Amino acid sequence: MKVASAFSLGNRSSPFQDAAPSEETAVIIRNYLRCLTCDQVHMLRIAIGDAKRQPHHFACRNCGEELEVVLTLGTGSSSEGAFSCSENAEFCDEDAKALTVNLDPNFVIPKDQANSPLSFPRLEQMRTIVKAMEARGASLDQMARASRERGPTFPTEWTHLRKAIGLETRGKSKLSRREIETSGELFYEGERLDSLDDWLIRFLRRLVGPDNSEIFEKISKEVERIVAAKDASGLMEHYFADLRATRRDAYFAILTDFFRNYSEFSQVLYRVRLGARAPEDAAAGSTNFESVKTFYGDAFETFAGLVELFTMLNNLDAGREYDQGERLTLKKYRELDNASKFNPFAGNAAFTDLCVEIDNQIRNASHHRGIKLSADRHTVLYRAGKGGTGEEQSMTYVTYLDRCTGIFMQIVVLLCVEIMMNYRQGQALFGGESTS
Incomplete structure (x- = not known):
């Protein structure tokens, strides 16, 4: 084991590497899911995260039954992927009466925005992370370079x-x-x-x-x-x-x-x-x-x-x-x-x-x-x-x-x-x- 490479802060060992999902992951995929317990339709707004398989567990906005949806990303563009869901739900066509559910695998969501169809909570939190990185001496150039060079993710x-x-x-x-x-x-x-x-x-x-x-x-x-x-x-x-x-x-x-x-x-x-x-x-x-x-x-x-x-x-x-x-x-x-x-x-x-x-x-x-x-x-x-x-x-x-x-x-x-x-x-x- 090389001490210089394994314990340095340069190259891929930088503490700012993988500091946050990069801008190209700020993609929201929309899909519709019906709860089979009460027939309530949900419009899912799912942000792309850093893992290939992205499961989400949440409550039906009507009856409270726990639902699960899994997004498995493909190998092409970040918007490609396959969906699956729990047995108590099914994917369905667009419904004007659907209730909105915001899901993000890498960021939390302000509670008052959890059901907003126009919410983009990731953007503000990314600004917070940038400020935290700047406070630790990382330049915008370093952040941009880390974003471009992220490579494979933690999972x-x-x-x-x-x-x-x-x-x-x-x-x-x-x-x-x-x-x-x-x-x-x-x-x-x-x-x-x-x-x-x-x-x-x-x-x-x-x-x-x-x-x-x-x-x-x-x-x-x-x-x-x-x-x-x-x-x-x-x-x-x-x-x-x-x-x-x-x-x-x-x-x-x-x-x-x-x-x-x-x-x-x-x-x-x-x-x-x-x-x-x-x-x-x-x-x-x-x-x-x-x-x-x-x-x-x-x-x-x-x-x-x-x-x-x-x-x-x-x-x-x-x-x-x-x-x-x-x-x-x-x-x-x-x-x-x-x-x-x-x-x-x-x-x-x-x-x-x-x-x-x-x-x-x-x-x-x-x-x-x-x-x-x-x-x-x-x-x-x-x-x-x-x-x-x-x-x-x-x-x-x-x-x-x-x-x-x-x-x-x-x-x-x-x-x-x-x-x-x-x-x-x-x-x-x-x-x-x-x-x-």
């Missing part, structure tokens, strides 16, 4: 990357290496990918955006400082013998879960990556809550387990053995409830900067069946407290997607740090060395 590349990781995991290293070599041509303009780790960190650095890339740099330097200044041999022996495989599986599982539900998270992804606020009273066009209602809780559990690495490094930095905290041994630390696992390294700003989105109450609610979507599909209702039995609280579904994406990004940054740590030790987290 497209992840499909290939997941395949290569799965092949390597199943012992099919030769097939995995073939996928790595091919993907250098597909996604990186023919540049050689050294390994799965090299490919993965390039992909993830683009995914997390500029702010999280800065946090990654900060944490990586801190980890490198501690390992260089202290005797980390015991920690590394424990890590490579007992932890690496389990941690790798945890990372892969949450990545797979995120991209399995990409059509929901992509509605907020491009904005969240740049820290841009959602429009006031924003709504999500697609509300497939059943598929993502435990995502935050699962991500919290995953992240709380993975930050053990910070605790062990913090122990070393304090002059102790990696498995001896100020008050607890590593064994006792592992017995703590997940909400308390962030406390031992609370004095290290580099580590705590990554631990912003950590709400154990949402985790409790989702894991104890105490979370649901309101009847109008705009609000997530959940019961906080131990066992999900506390007072009912609420947040918009857009906020829930924002927070899910935020905690996922924290896990991704930690994964990048861990890949880098393995590299500095002459090891690979995922393996898959290139043949060339």
Whole structure:
């Protein structure tokens, strides 16, 4: 893995690459859908997004029955594609009495525009994203160049990357290496990918955006400082013998879960990556809550387990053995409830900067069946407290997607740090060395 290429901000690793769907994707396809439960016809105004397969879940504007429509893009112009829908609906001819439904796979929609036949909510939000990029030092020329050079999108590349990781995991290293070599041509303009780790960190650095890339740099330097200044041999022996495989599986599982539900998270992804606020009273066009209602809780559990690495490094930095905290041994630390696992390294700003989105109450609610979507599909209702039995609280579904994406990004940054740590030790987290 080349440090210069994999960890630089130039070329395809630019944090502004894939910053938002480009102007050529600002196409709206119109189609008509009849709800078979109540015969209400809907005029669907669907914006083209960044994934080939774009599912949308929404409520019938008359009876409230959940409907699904899937747009699968073709290989020609951006307006080509095939539609399918759920069994409780059918496509139909134009109807003057149709109710409007606006759907956008990459942007949220102001609630008062959700049913407007003249709404173009993407345009204003793209201006917001441009301003956020300008605030981070990107010129209009850089943005235009990134738009022209976007190439394959996140879900497209992840499909290939997941395949290569799965092949390597199943012992099919030769097939995995073939996928790595091919993907250098597909996604990186023919540049050689050294390994799965090299490919993965390039992909993830683009995914997390500029702010999280800065946090990654900060944490990586801190980890490198501690390992260089202290005797980390015991920690590394424990890590490579007992932890690496389990941690790798945890990372892969949450990545797979995120991209399995990409059509929901992509509605907020491009904005969240740049820290841009959602429009006031924003709504999500697609509300497939059943598929993502435990995502935050699962991500919290995953992240709380993975930050053990910070605790062990913090122990070393304090002059102790990696498995001896100020008050607890590593064994006792592992017995703590997940909400308390962030406390031992609370004095290290580099580590705590990554631990912003950590709400154990949402985790409790989702894991104890105490979370649901309101009847109008705009609000997530959940019961906080131990066992999900506390007072009912609420947040918009857009906020829930924002927070899910935020905690996922924290896990991704930690994964990048861990890949880098393995590299500095002459090891690979995922393996898959290139043949060339």
